[in-house]
Amino acid sequence: xxxxxxxxxxxxxxxxxxxxxxxxxxxxxxxxxxxxxxxxxxxxxxxxxxxxxxxxxxxxxxxxxxxxxxxxxxxxxxxxxxxxxxxxxxxxxxx
Numbered sequence: 001x002x003x004x005x006x007x008x009x010x011x012x013x014x015x016x017x018x019x020x021x022x023x024x025x026x027x028x029x030x031x032x033x034x035x036x037x038x039x040x041x042x043x044x045x046x047x048x049x050x051x052x053x054x055x056x057x058x059x060x061x062x063x064x065x066x067x068x069x070x071x072x073x074x075x076x077x078x079x080x081x082x083x084x085x086x087x088x089x090x091x092x093x094x095x
Contacts, residue, residue, distance in 0.1 A: 028060040 013021040
């Protein structure tokens with residue numbers, strides 16, 4: 001098997017929510033089958049139809065609106081300085 005084929009196969013496993021590789025990459029406790037995902041959606045639809053204050057069934061996925069990646073205790077200015085010293089051209093947005 002070539003490196004290219006191995007990389008493509010890992011990419012397929014990383015996109016499959018029922019694989020352990022996908023679960024590990026996304027920091028889930030266990031893999032999720034397609035049936036689990038459909039049942040979670042059905043549960044959410046049932047709750048929305050029958051309760052006044054619906055709460056969605058918790059999903060293992062990251063929130064796409066969350067713009068934070070990684071964890072650090074360093075101040076923002078120090079992180080920007082480190083990124084720029086390592087070849088990134090990072091310009092902070094005006095706040």
